[in-house]
Amino acid sequence: MRSLLVCPDDFLFRLLRGTPTPGEPPLYLVEDRGLRARIARRGAAALAGDLEDPALYRRAFRTGRESVLLAVPHERRDRVLEALRTAAPLAPVVVLKDDARALDPAAPGVTALSAGTIGERVIQPELERAALRARVDRLRAHLAPADRLLILLQDDPDPDAIASALALRTLLGRHKTSAPIATFGGVTRPENRAMIKILEIEVEVIEAGDVDAYDMVAMVDVQPSFFEERLGVVDLVIDHHPEEAPVRAHLKDVRPSYGATSTILTEYLRAAEVKISQKLATALLYGIKSDTLHLERGGTRADMEAFAYLYLLANHNALRRIERPELPGDxxxxxxxxxxxxxxxxxxxxxxxxxxxxxxxxxxxxxxxxxxxxxxxxxxxxxxxxxxxxxxxxxxxxxxxxxxxxxxxxxxxxxxxxxxxxxxxxxxxxxxxxxxxxxxxxxxxxxxxxxxxxxxx
Ligand SMILES: [Mn+2]
The missing domain is CATH 3.10.310.30 (Diaminopimelate Epimerase; Chain A, domain 1)
Structure with missing residues (x-):
């Protein structure tokens, strides 16, 4: 069913043309005949007429249940709504409003969409994404000169750490020789071992002396102060634990309000429009799940958003096998x-x-x-x-x-x-x-x- 876009001038047309519509393209209702012709020349459907005259809506509606988007000056809003309601009392209407005046609560089927909501839901996230993308660019530029980058995890790393390491490597477009994932302690807990086995992730065990063999060091889900080994200034730290000691790193992103480092890395990957493979999505989803106890502990809105995004991409069979290890027959x-x-x-x-x-x-x-x-x-x-x-x-x-x-x-x-x-x-x-x-x-x-x-x- 097509929708009706009602606006005296070309504001809605400029805002919405090119928006993909799943069904029939929308019909623009405008007041100026010249504008109607211009819209039509650009391949869109339009009608011109008095927006306060029910006759215009009788021509526009087919079923009377098409949804309507209304963007008219607030002093005309009530009269336009009344004309529209006369022709189609049941049509659902969304009013785009840039003033604080409340809608008539008696108007059934009418909802308001404020400019503030558009700012919050569309513009603000875009600004955040742009900032994140710039951060990803800085991070890539800083790490690019390293032939071999060490991605270092806490001793006995957990799923959040392992997934974050894999995500960082993907973000940088590196592989296991140019950016190995390593720990001083090995992986011992059964679910973590199941994770690296089922998802085929290699985590190397190294000693403090081996660190010198790498050109640069990045840490995820951990900070330099957590290690007994002395490591000097590391190049990158991405973590969600509170800073116990000031983090000495060329680049750092420490967000204690986040439930998981995997959430931070998911935001990076999405902002940089990097393809998240099924394996990586499964790892990150498991990372968030296990660090937030299925979003019950310390999960924020950011964690939930990353979770929902990854949920659609992950391999839930593999996840089940990781979470419930198989029992051998004997x-x-x-x-x-x-x-x-x-x-x-x-x-x-x-x-x-x-x-x-x-x-x-x-x-x-x-x-x-x-x-x-x-x-x-x-x-x-x-x-x-x-x-x-x-x-x-x-x-x-x-x-x-x-x-x-x-x-x-x-x-x-x-x-x-x-x-x-x-x-x-x-x-x-x-x-x-x-x-x-x-x-x-x-x-x-x-x-x-x-x-x-x-x-x-
Ligand atoms: Mn963690």
Whole structure:
């Protein structure tokens, strides 16, 4: 259905000609016959007549339900609306207004579109985009001389960091030899490992001394002060963590109000009109999701906009596989035994799996056991190589898992974590020295006793 554009002069024609219309091209209603002819010569449909005369609208409307855009001086607005309503009482009307006078609230089907709204929704975002594009140009110009650019991530980088690195490399038009992604710590958490495996992203593990081999260094989702290694002045820092120490970098973009660095990079890519591949969109979407807990924590409007944009481009099958890692068939036997030997004490579910084929199974089962009714904590242990691994999960609003695990197992080996997840890794030799017995029963008993004591303290 065509729409009607009502305006005494050529303002709407100049504003809207060339706008792609999905259906039939619009019909311009103007007052001047000469103007009508000029519009027609340019290939658009137009009628001329008195805008305050219902006869004009009777000629223009076919069904009476065409939508109308009205741009007339405010002193004529009521009379034009009345004429229009006489011909088509049911037509939806949008009034473009540049004055503060409110519309007659009794006029049904009439909505106002103010100049302020156009400024806010159209012009302001364009100005921001132009500023971002200029920033991208500066960043590209600064980094262009580097044959090899190092994109450095925090130790044990998370999905937001990995996705941001991939996005920066894409923004610069580089590849993995001219801009490798690296960390000092390796990637250990199961979801993060699943992400780099399924999306085929290479994250190199390097040492502080290796940094000198690169011409320039860029950091995403982290700042120089977070590293113990001394790095000198880096070339670029893009991050959303608050600046604990002033960031020393040639170029920096630090936005603590953002829920994810992936959101900043998505804005860069869009402003510079860089094509976002399905793989990159999937990575960035996962980065935003995991840093904002599905937009529930610290997600801003910018995060939501980036999220919505990426959502349409991402591979949701891959995302599902990353978020819910597959269980290999023989892991079911381990799980069956873990379930059979579980022990529930005051809302804490303990399960010792014995030797397991790979370490990721232990946190995966810890996640799984947390779903059992009445369970607030799950503590799952298993043996890989010569180490006893303990994974702890909780429902989130109780004591910090990291604290409890450090207090329970810190004296025996490496122990720590966050609010809702934590782990400890203890050499079996150290366990024997401290506890005396490393039989499955002794381990089960020793873990439960230490954990419950730490929890109740
Ligand atoms: Mn982040």
């Amino acid at each position: 892991a079911l036997e381990v799980l069956a035994q873990g379930i059979a030997r579980r022990e529930l004490v005051d809302g804490v579910l303990f399960s010792h799996l014995g030797p397991v084929a790979y370490v990721d199974l232990i946190p995966q089962f810890a996640d799984f056991f947390l779903q059992v009714e009445g369970v607030e904590w799950s503590v799952v242990s298993g043996i890989v190589g010569g180490d006893l691994h303990v994974s702890v999960r909780n429902v989130g609003y109780i004591r910090s898992a990291g604290e409890v695990v450090r207090s329970a197992f810190g004296a025996l080996g490496g122990a720590g974590g966050h609010r809702a997840m934590a782990k400890a890794v203890i050499h079996l030799g150290d366990w024997r020295t401290a506890v005396g017995d490393a039989s499955p029963d002794a381990i089960r008993h020793g873990i439960a006793e230490r954990f419950l004591r730490a929890l109740r303290n």
